[in-house]
Amino acid sequence: MRIARIAHPEGVAFVAVEGDGPDLVAAEIAEHPFGAPTFTGRRWPLADTRVLAPILPTKIICVGKNYADHAAEMGGEAPANPVIFMKPSTTVIGPGAAIKLPRDSTRVDFEGELAAVIGMPCRDVPAAKAKDVILGYTIANDVTARDQQKADGQFTRAKGHDTFCPLGPWIETAVDPSDLGIQTSVDGELKQDGRTSKMIHDVPALVEWISRVMTLLPGDVILTGTPAGVGPIVDGQSVTVKIDGLGELTNPVAKR
Numbered sequence: 001m002r003i004a005r006i007a008h009p010e011g012v013a014f015v016a017v018e019g020d021g022p023d024l025v026a027a028e029i030a031e032h033p034f035g036a037p038t039f040t041g042r043r044w045p046l047a048d049t050r051v052l053a054p055i056l057p058t059k060i061i062c063v064g065k066n067y068a069d070h071a072a073e074m075g076g077e078a079p080a081n082p083v084i085f086m087k088p089s090t091t092v093i094g095p096g097a098a099i100k101l102p103r104d105s106t107r108v109d110f111e112g113e114l115a116a117v118i119g120m121p122c123r124d125v126p127a128a129k130a131k132d133v134i135l136g137y138t139i140a141n142d143v144t145a146r147d148q149q150k151a152d153g154q155f156t157r158a159k160g161h162d163t164f165c166p167l168g169p170w171i172e173t174a175v176d177p178s179d180l181g182i183q184t185s186v187d188g189e190l191k192q193d194g195r196t197s198k199m200i201h202d203v204p205a206l207v208e209w210i211s212r213v214m215t216l217l218p219g220d221v222i223l224t225g226t227p228a229g230v231g232p233i234v235d236g237q238s239v240t241v242k243i244d245g246l247g248e249l250t251n252p253v254a255k256r
Helices: 070-073 127-133 146-152 203-215
Strands: 004-008 011-018 025-029 039-045 061-066 084-085 099-101 108-110 112-118 132-142 166-171 181-186 188-194 221-223 240-244 247-255
Touching: 004 025, 011 039, 084 203, 112 181, 112 203, 112 240, 127 132, 127 203, 132 221, 132 240, 132 247, 166 247, 203 221
Parallel strands: 061 221, 099 247
Antiparallel strands: 004 011, 004 166, 011 025, 025 039, 061 084, 112 132, 112 221, 132 166, 181 188, 181 240, 240 247
């Protein structure tokens, strides 16, 4: 099932996206998409709605240097254990919404990533059970003010600006995350071309590691790391992240 969140003429709703090609239909989900969702019977052509970020998480947990080639391009060794940090929920935007460049940064980078969305409250989840607590997967862009990251020596300011976590276009509940192609393009020029099979720590290992530290809640998002090829974006450009089986996420770039 493809679960999206849309603005329609009467409000905002979770929907299941049905069909293929240009004639997609949004079938409204009653209440929320967790567990076994039920439907209201209301439907709209998806093209007649505005697709929002598919989820509004209580927290976004990110994984640094989870691809060896990216660790190398950043001038470091791949870590033995996952390195985690967090983005605030206020970084989240949906497809088509603008990434706003901070006035006090001179270098903002894209980072295309696979994102796992948690489907139930959980803690101390063994890797073998990780799939049981995941609702599905979506596309993320872990936007980063690279100059601020270097200046601060940590990630909070650099990755915490409003609009620095585009998510979407939907959550796919029936995809195997173990070997998906992930590509990022800026104004149509390919910048990143990796595969999730190259992760140092796979999704089950990440869920186990993170859930030892904190309770995960329905809708929480885990960004699983980015492959090599990260680079700058500037005002007026457009960045697209594409992942096999999940579609693509495009956002324009603008000055704040």
